[in-house]
Amino acid sequence: MKITSLNKATTQAAAVLIGITALSGSTGLFIVAKENGAIAEQATAATLLQNHMEADMMHDAVRADVLGALLGGGDAARQETLKDLKEHLGTLSAAIDKDAAFTGVDSIVAATSKLKAPMDAYAAAAQKIVEAAGSDPVAARAQMPAFMEQFRALEKSMGVASDAIDTHAHQIAASSAALGTVAMIILSITLLAGMGAAFLLAQAARRLLVRPLLDLADTMRALDGGDLSVRVPHADREDELGGMAQAIDAFRDKLKAAEAAKEAQTRLIVDTIGTSLDAMARGDLSVEIEADLTGPFAALKRSFNDAAQGLRTLIGNVVTGTENIRTGASEIASASEDLARRTESNAASLEETSAAIHAIDHRLKSIALSANETLSRADGAIAVVGNGRAIADEAVQAMTRVSESAKGIDGVIEGLDKIAFQTRVLAMNAAVEAGRAGEAGRGFAVVADLVSALAMRAEEEAGRARDQLTATQTDIVAAVDAVQKVDGALADISGDVGQVHALIGTMAEDNNAQSHAIGQVSDAVGDMDRGTQQNAAMVEETSAAARNLTREVDTLADSAASFTIAAPQGHRSTGQRPAMNGTTVH
Numbered sequence: 001m002k003i004t005s006l007n008k009a010t011t012q013a014a015a016v017l018i019g020i021t022a023l024s025g026s027t028g029l030f031i032v033a034k035e036n037g038a039i040a041e042q043a044t045a046a047t048l049l050q051n052h053m054e055a056d057m058m059h060d061a062v063r064a065d066v067l068g069a070l071l072g073g074g075d076a077a078r079q080e081t082l083k084d085l086k087e088h089l090g091t092l093s094a095a096i097d098k099d100a101a102f103t104g105v106d107s108i109v110a111a112t113s114k115l116k117a118p119m120d121a122y123a124a125a126a127q128k129i130v131e132a133a134g135s136d137p138v139a140a141r142a143q144m145p146a147f148m149e150q151f152r153a154l155e156k157s158m159g160v161a162s163d164a165i166d167t168h169a170h171q172i173a174a175s176s177a178a179l180g181t182v183a184m185i186i187l188s189i190t191l192l193a194g195m196g197a198a199f200l201l202a203q204a205a206r207r208l209l210v211r212p213l214l215d216l217a218d219t220m221r222a223l224d225g226g227d228l229s230v231r232v233p234h235a236d237r238e239d240e241l242g243g244m245a246q247a248i249d250a251f252r253d254k255l256k257a258a259e260a261a262k263e264a265q266t267r268l269i270v271d272t273i274g275t276s277l278d279a280m281a282r283g284d285l286s287v288e289i290e291a292d293l294t295g296p297f298a299a300l301k302r303s304f305n306d307a308a309q310g311l312r313t314l315i316g317n318v319v320t321g322t323e324n325i326r327t328g329a330s331e332i333a334s335a336s337e338d339l340a341r342r343t344e345s346n347a348a349s350l351e352e353t354s355a356a357i358h359a360i361d362h363r364l365k366s367i368a369l370s371a372n373e374t375l376s377r378a379d380g381a382i383a384v385v386g387n388g389r390a391i392a393d394e395a396v397q398a399m400t401r402v403s404e405s406a407k408g409i410d411g412v413i414e415g416l417d418k419i420a421f422q423t424r425v426l427a428m429n430a431a432v433e434a435g436r437a438g439e440a441g442r443g444f445a446v447v448a449d450l451v452s453a454l455a456m457r458a459e460e461e462a463g464r465a466r467d468q469l470t471a472t473q474t475d476i477v478a479a480v481d482a483v484q485k486v487d488g489a490l491a492d493i494s495g496d497v498g499q500v501h502a503l504i505g506t507m508a509e510d511n512n513a514q515s516h517a518i519g520q521v522s523d524a525v526g527d528m529d530r531g532t533q534q535n536a537a538m539v540e541e542t543s544a545a546a547r548n549l550t551r552e553v554d555t556l557a558d559s560a561a562s563f564t565i566a567a568p569q570g571h572r573s574t575g576q577r578p579a580m581n582g583t584t585v586h
Contacts, residue, residue, distance in 0.1 A: 009208070009239075010328050013201050014335030017539070020194045021339060024535075025346045027190045028528060031183040032353050039176075039360060045169040046507070048102055052165050053503060055095035056158055060496050061088040062126050063151055067489055069133040070141060071482055078134045085130050089123045099161060105168050111161035118154040125150045166506070173510050173517075180517045184524040191531035198538040205332070205545055212241050213325070213552045219248060220559050228256045240328070244321040251314045258307050276304065284564040285311045312565040322557040329549040336543035343536040347529060354525045361518040368515060371508035378501040385494040392487040399480045403473060410469055413462050420458035427452035 065085040069078065096119050099112040125147040132140040215233045222230040232249040234241055258280075276287045285308055289301045430448035434441030 010332045010335070013205070014332070014339070016197060017201060017335070017339050018342070020197050021342050021346065021535070024190050024194050024528075024532065025349070027186060028346075028349070028353065028525070031187065032525075034179055034183070041172050041176075044102075044104070045165070045172045048099070048108070049165050049169055049503075049507070051095050051098045052158070052162055053500070055092055055099065056162070057496070057500070058088050058092035058095060059122075059151075059154060059158060060492070062092065062122070063492075064489060066126050066129050066144075066147060067485065069130040070137065070144070071485070072133070072137065075134070078130075082130060085126060089126070092119065093123070099165075105164070107164045108161070108168055111157075111164040115154070115157050115161060118150065118157050122147075122150040122154045169510065173513055176514065177517045180521045180524075183521060187524050187528045191528055194535050195531060195538070198535055198542070202538060202542050202545065205542060209241070209329075210545060210549055210552075212237075212245075213549060213556070216241070216245060216248065217552055217556055217559075219245075220556060223248070223252055223255070224559060224562075228252055228259060240321055240324050244318060244325070247314050247317045247321065251311065251318075254307055254310055254314070258304075280308065280311075283562045285315060286564050311563070315560055315563045315565050318560045319557065322553055322560060326550060326553045326557070329546050329553060333543055333546035333550065336539055336546055340536055340539045340543060343532055343539055347532045347536065351529060354522060354529060357518060357522040357525060361515055361522060365515050368508055368512050371504050374504050375501060375508065378497055378504060381497050382494055382501070385490050385497065389487050389490045389494070392483050392490065395483050396480055396487075399476050399483070403476045403480075407473075410466065413465050413469065417459055417462040417466075420455045420462060424452050424455035424459070427455060 062085060065081055065088060069081045069085075072078075096112070096115045099108075099115060102112065103109055125143070129140045129143050129147055132143070212234045219230055219232050230252070232245050232252060235245040235249050236242065237245065276289055279287045288305045288308055427448045431445050431452070434445035434448055
């Protein structure tokens with residue numbers, strides 16, 4: 001690319017660096033905003049899933065309340081059951097209303113909108129059974145099949161909603177992972193582009209500005225040392241450096257011409273222009289030949305004076321060009337320092353972003369640990385329910401053995417009853433025989449009456465024992481039935497706890513996956529931060545190169561300042577020696 005103005009080129013380079021920095025920063029902010037949106041969606045999905053799980057637990061809790069009401073237990077127990085049922089139904093209704101309030105996904109809306117009707121029917125059936133359980137237990141038990149139908153209908157609708165919510169949560173997790181991958185790719189591309197641009201700009205500044213200035217400084221030092229054969233580099237350029245090189249080249253050519261003229265006419269004009277040439281050799285370009293020279297020396301005088309004027313103009317141009325280069329170098333240094341400050345600001349923002357992502361990762365890991373602890377407690381609940389079922393089975397077996405023993409006791413009581421009856425019959429026969437014996441059998445008759453009374457009393461006690469045994473057998477049968485129902489309820493609870501265990505396990509896996517994705521994003525942000533630090537270092541190098549350029553320009557300006565291009569006020573330089581004052585040379 002051909003450069004016609006270094007000032008314009010430095011301004012364009014600063015604009016490119018600022019644009020790349022702005023692009024990197026805006027890209028990072030955009031990606032962070034996208035990640036925050038994805039995290040918010042995941043939080044909404046997790047809240048929705050938790051709410052639906054609570055509704056599912058309340059669905060089972062209502063059924064447990066109904067079964068508890070059917071078991072009886074007195075007025076206090078019934079009132080407690082009614083209170084629990086009201087609380088569980090309220091929680092279930094509120095959870096389903098929260099499900100229905102979510103409108104973000106059509107499949108979830110379609111599933112949750114169908115929960116209200118079966119929930120109301122299920123709640124009405126539960127309340128009806130619980131209210132009837134205290135006054136008419138038989139009628140309440142008769143309503144259980146219809147209640148279980150409502151239970152299964154609501155369970156089916158809630159299962160459809162749970163599948164929709166779980167699918168939505170998995171989709172959100174997958175989209176978050178994809179977003180993290182895209183973010184890492186975009187950030188890597190932006191980082192590489194910024195590093196490449198900074199490197200190219202630094203190389204261009206060194207190639208197009210620093211090296212040419214060093215070459216021109218070497219040329220000026222060679223000319224200052226009297227080497228007029230040195231070649232002036234970069235004279236073909238069209239920018240400020242090219243103008244400076246052309247001025248130096250013209251200065252060298254004029255110095256050559258002056259030197260040649262001096263050598264040719266040394267003997268003729270040494271007394272006339274020797275002092276002026278010596279002054280010019282010392283760098284005083286303000287001298288002019290003011291002696292009244294005639295003939296060919298008049299042309300020499302004019303040439304000398306014109307050359308001095310040309311040198312003054314040339315050095316003035318050099319000084320002007322040096323000042324322009326100093327201004328451009330100062331602008332480069334200022335732009336580089338401003339870019340460095342902006343890069344440091346971006347690095348600080350990236351560091352804050354990295355800290356925020358680390359905090360999110362820590363919270364996700366805490367949630368995963370809580371889910372794992374919940375899994376452990378669910379395992380403990382399953383074990384406790386299993387032990388309860390085993391104890392219930394042992395109780396059923398023990399009551400069955402007691403029922404069988406009661407049957408055996410009933411047989412014994414029946415045998416005793418028969419023995420008492422036969423004893424009373426024998427006593428009656430003995431009394432008849434004693435009556436026949438007359439006075440001799442009177443004592444025996446008294447004994448027979450006593451035996452008959454004892455036999456009757458034995459029959460009465462046997463009857464009361466049979467009644468008590470019958471009541472005990474009835475209670476045992478009822479207890480066996482209740483324990484079997486408890487065993488069924490424990491089996492249902494075990495299944496529900498297993499489902500909760502599976503759901504919490506899924507949540508723990510999703511949280512671990514999200515934590516891994518957040519970790520990848522954190523690594524990407526860290527890479528971008530390191531790249532920004534590298535950019536800052538390269539900008540510092542550019543600024544240092546600009547400062548070096550300023551020093552070289554100052555050196556060049558000092559070299560140009562060694563020439564005097566204006567005589568002090570009232571001073572006039574003369575080329576005649578004192579011995580020739582008033583003499584005209586022909």
